[in-house]
Amino acid sequence: MKKFVTILLFMSVLFTMFASVGQAAEAVPRLYLNGLLLQPDANPQIVNQSTVVPIRVITEGLGFQVEWDNATKTVTINDGSNVIKLTINNNAALVNDQVVQMETKPIIVKGTTLVPLRFVGEQFGLEFEWKADTKEVHIVQPPKQPTGWITGVSFDGIGGISVNYEGAAKPNKVQVLDNPKRIVLDFPNTSYSSNLATELASGQVKAEVTDNPLITSYRYSIFSNTPTVARVVLDVNADTGYVMTEGVGEYRIDLMPSGEVPPEPETPADPEPELPVEPEVPVDPQPPVTDNVYDVVLDAGHGGSDPGAQSVLKRWEKEFNLSIALKMQALMANEKSIKVHMTRTSDTYPTLLERIAFAENVKADMFISIHANSLKGSSATGSETYYYRENSKSLAEVIHKHLLAGTQLKDRGVKKEAFKVIKETTMPAVLLEAGFLSLAADSKVLFDDAAQNRIAAELVAGIKEYFKLK
CATH class of the missing domain: 3.30.457.10 (Copper amine oxidase-like, N-terminal domain)
Incomplete structure (x- = not known):
């Protein structure tokens, strides 16, 4: 030894x-x-x-x-x-x-x-x-136990690939390889759930896709055992591009013609060769005040080429997100103490960095990102509210109370998670997961007009409660 x-x-x-x-x-x-x-x-x-x-x-x-x-x-x-x-x-x-x-x-x-x-x-x-x-x-290098498990890899028949997971599964930087062209996602310290592991007994699982202009097949396997690396490969056509988004328990890759991929804005290089040290954000339990008018950014998640998750009712998440944001905007139109700013008002796709920059540019006092959840093959139900920075926790607690009153679904709690739009903004910011599109009961609520009106009204009430407005 x-x-x-x-x-x-x-x-x-x-x-x-x-x-x-x-x-x-x-x-x-x-x-x-x-x-x-x-x-x-x-x-x-x-x-x-x-x-x-x-x-x-x-x-x-x-x-x-x-x-x-x-x-x-x-x-x-x-x-x-x-x-x-x-x-x-x-x-x-x-x-x-x-x-x-x-x-x-x-x-x-x-x-x-x-x-x-x-x-x-x-x-x-x-x-x-x-x-x-x-x-x-x-x-x-001592062997590491997996920290995450892929529970499903599925294709929506149009151009969306969903990789569902449990635990902590995060892919390395996406690789795009040529001859033939393929998109490769490697998940370090990640294995597969027991049902997928049985399917992988012969090595890899491959699914052919016919009559699709974007993709010919997709496959997944264990790429390495020391450490464990799960690999997902999309065999795509030469002119295929992609947008990858992250939800709760899901990575989604939406394929599209290369010319339709929205560009990422350039991030200016730091001229200083020193490592940046992020200053601590002071904890402020009281809402900020700007000339007695509060600037509120409503962010309808996804949009345009990024439809988000598809519900069991064959409706897209981006539709729900925008509908709630527009209803909230209408309800606050006559509020003298609130000025509403929308990251999108139609079926467009602002990138995450553009949404962050938008909120910073208007010097927002509050940022609310509206989403719906999905977990295929699961009976998960309920509403969740996420925050990341401590100056957002009190906002999350107030808004979550009203979100539950609006959806009337199971309380899945207030949680901390490093979603980009609530991590990299500086004002109090929350991300809402109103319900599960993958469950018929939740989905019916989220796409019911009366329920949407109730949800919008409750969220507006939560905003006013946080700012202590009558």
Whole structure:
């Protein structure tokens, strides 16, 4: 049985080797990752009594995603569970958006990025064994248990692929490969539910699609077992593009001709080479006041080329979202103390970044994103309200009370989740999941005109209660 020493002991031994005068060439160890010899472009080095090693060889060998930003000289490492950002010649690292100080700065040697082995090892749970007789460092990645399970992969017959999941399942950056063209989603630390695992006994599940101008087939399988990586592949035509959206328990890929894919607005590069540190947002339980008029942004989720989930009544989520937003806008038209701003008033698709920028530009005092839920193959029912930042919690509690009164569905609670539009806006912001389109009973309520009027009226009452308006 191999005896693993702690990272600290390993570093001490390795430093002693490197520090031997006149023996630097002999002291450079050979690196093994999970039993395979690594042949990096640059040798490991000792900097400030710490060993630095080439980052790309180790991370790519482990199946991690690595991105390099030349403008800020920042490398981002993502293993599906943790995200680390390291900047060249900077002791401050960002680990899951938290600033962590390192003893040694990352450096570049002959075009190769070298990072502190101890720091990276601690963040990703690597184990080390030092073999003194052969001067070998064996790096081992302990097997990880899956954190998420894919429960279903389905096609709506038009252009939408839904990947339903439980637990924590998050894909790496979507890959678009050519010859033939295919869209690939890899889910690290993710397996399949028991019913899908039975279907995968022969390797992969593949479904052919006929008479469709966008897609010819889709398939899914276990791509890797160390760690477990679930892969979903869409075999598409050469002129097919896509938009991917995330809901509760679902990733949805809507296919469309490449020319119809809405562009993402460019994000200006940060001219400073330092890692950004997000300032803390002060907790303010009282609603903000701006000249006695409150600016409220109503965000009807999805729209246009992104229809959202399809209900069992064959109606689209985007229809429900817009209907509620328009009814709320009409109810507040004569409110002297409230000014309503709509991210969309028709069947269009503003991107998530555009919705965020819109709310920031109008200096909104409140942001409400309206959605409906879906979980195929499940009997899930009820209403949920989500918030992310602490300055949004009190708003979520007030609005959720009125959402329940409007839908008259099961109370699924107020929850915290990092949905982009409520994470990256700065004003109090909530995202509503009014009910489940995948359940006939919920769906009938959500598309009933009288029920929609009740929901809209209750949400307006919640807005007025939060702002303490009569």
